[in-house]
Amino acid sequence: MNGKTILHLLRNEILLELRQKYALGGVLIYVTSTILVCYLSFTRIVHVPTWNALFWIILLFAATNALYRSFHQDTQGKQLYLYTLVSPESLLIARMLYNMILMLILSFLSLVTYATFIGFDVLTDANTGMFITGMLLGAIGFAATFTMISAIASKTGQNSGLMAILGFPVILPALLSLMKVTRFALDGLEWSSGSGSLLILGSINVLVIALSYILFPYLWRD
Amino acid sequence: MLRHWWKILATILVLYVVGYGLIIEVPDLPRMHESIRNLFYHVPMWFTMLLLLLISVVYSIKYLRSRDPIHDTISIECINVAILFGLLGFVTGAIWGMYAWGAISQFLIREPKSLASIIGILIYLGYVILRGSIVEEQNRAKVSAVFNIFAFVLFNVFIIVIPRLTDSLHPGSGGNPGFSIYDSENTLKVVFYPAAVGWILLGLWIMNMRVRIKKISMKLDQP
Numbered sequence: 001m002n003g004k005t006i007l008h009l010l011r012n013e014i015l016l017e018l019r020q021k022y023a024l025g026g027v028l029i030y031v032t033s034t035i036l037v038c039y040l041s042f043t044r045i046v047h048v049p050t051w052n053a054l055f056w057i058i059l060l061f062a063a064t065n066a067l068y069r070s071f072h073q074d075t076q077g078k079q080l081y082l083y084t085l086v087s088p089e090s091l092l093i094a095r096m097l098y099n100m101i102l103m104l105i106l107s108f109l110s111l112v113t114y115a116t117f118i119g120f121d122v123l124t125d126a127n128t129g130m131f132i133t134g135m136l137l138g139a140i141g142f143a144a145t146f147t148m149i150s151a152i153a154s155k156t157g158q159n160s161g162l163m164a165i166l167g168f169p170v171i172l173p174a175l176l177s178l179m180k181v182t183r184f185a186l187d188g189l190e191w192s193s194g195s196g197s198l199l200i201l202g203s204i205n206v207l208v209i210a211l212s213y214i215l216f217p218y219l220w221r222d
Numbered sequence: 223m224l225r226h227w228w229k230i231l232a233t234i235l236v237l238y239v240v241g242y243g244l245i246i247e248v249p250d251l252p253r254m255h256e257s258i259r260n261l262f263y264h265v266p267m268w269f270t271m272l273l274l275l276l277i278s279v280v281y282s283i284k285y286l287r288s289r290d291p292i293h294d295t296i297s298i299e300c301i302n303v304a305i306l307f308g309l310l311g312f313v314t315g316a317i318w319g320m321y322a323w324g325a326i327s328q329f330l331i332r333e334p335k336s337l338a339s340i341i342g343i344l345i346y347l348g349y350v351i352l353r354g355s356i357v358e359e360q361n362r363a364k365v366s367a368v369f370n371i372f373a374f375v376l377f378n379v380f381i382i383v384i385p386r387l388t389d390s391l392h393p394g395s396g397g398n399p400g401f402s403i404y405d406s407e408n409t410l411k412v413v414f415y416p417a418a419v420g421w422i423l424l425g426l427w428i429m430n431m432r433v434r435i436k437k438i439s440m441k442l443d444q445p
Binding site for chain 2: 148152155156157158162165166168169170172173176177200204207208211212215218219
């Protein structure tokens with residue numbers, strides 16, 4: 001594994017994505033229509049925990065949908081081609097980095113759309129720095145976990161349902177600490193109140209990335 | 223005969239626990255009363271489940287290194303038996319909680335330990351579905367071994383993280399005193415320790431038998 005290969009793979013992923021814009025556009029439309037459905041059912045939410053929980057649930061489903069493709073779109077031929085060219089570790093790290101960028105963009109765009117529709121009253125006296133930090137760590141965690149789950153699910157030849165079955169129970173520890181820290185941030189509490197949860201979130205991310213790094217080569221070798 | 227000493231021990235211990243556990247004088251505590259006898263069933267079920275899950279992960283790691291189908295068989299049978307013990311632990315806990323804490327809806331989702339057990343059962347049912355959806359045997363063994371290791375680590379994270387996020391009604395957590403204060407005269411330990419060993423041995427025995435049945439059917443399938 002080396003940095004140059006990873007960068008090449010990352011560039012390749014981004015180029016592919018920009019060439020077939022419909023996939024990225026599909027995810028964005030998915031999020032927007034989900035938010036629209038929520039808007040039509042709730043109109044405005046002023047209750048902070050509900051606002052927060054709904055946002056993360058929408059993002060969770062968007063993440064499953066967006067990251068489902070990361071290993072499913074490879075054809076048998078492309079897999080074999082990549083297999084002969086690069087080490088599995090480089091491929092995994094490149095895909096993870098790409099998915100992290102994707103998730104970061106997706107979560108910021110979702111936040112803007114969500115706040116516009118559902119109301120940004122709750123954001124007025126929020127601790128914005130802590131919210132953004134939580135969101136960054138959360139997006140990275142979603143990306144890392146679902147990249148690995150996507151790699152596992154892609155070996156089955158099943159549809160995206162398996163992603164949710166395998167992924168949701170596994171992502172819960174990260175999701176719960178994430179919801180806790182962002183709720184604190186929305187309530188406008190100090191950094192010290194959320195630092196414990198942020199630390200847990202960061203450690204879970206490191207753990208997931210390390211675990212995927214160790215396990216992925218076994219998975220990829222056919 | 224000597225090879226089977228642990229099976230005899232398991233039988234004796236479980237019979238002793240079921241029999242003597244009902245006769246023994248238990249400390250009469252407010253709220254608990256006679257329901258404290260559930261200690262001999264509820265807690266050992268979790269011990270057995272966690273031990274079986276641990277063995278299963280060890281064999282998953284072994285499988286990834288050796289590609290020996292027997293390691294995969296042991297791993298999946300450990301999980302099958304662990305799911306059974308997990309469900310039993312959940313049911314005994316729910317019954318106990320009904321008497322000690324009130325209506326099930328009051329504690330089931332707020333109690334981090336029952337939440338963790340629901341998540342655990344979901345993870346491992348997901349594992350069973352994952353196995354079911356792959357036809358080719360070697361591929362199935364490999365993919366499920368990877369998922370098993372991944373899920374076990376995150377399940378443990380869940381068990382460690384969740385109690386720090388919420389309060390618990392269980393003894394020894396959430397500011398509650400540990401269980402030992404309920405058993406000031408050590409009367410319960412006389413049955414509890416044998417119960418833990420007995421149920422664990424019984425779980426291993428069931429697992430062992432299931433593995434042997436699988437081995438026989440694998441031999442029979444070979445031409």
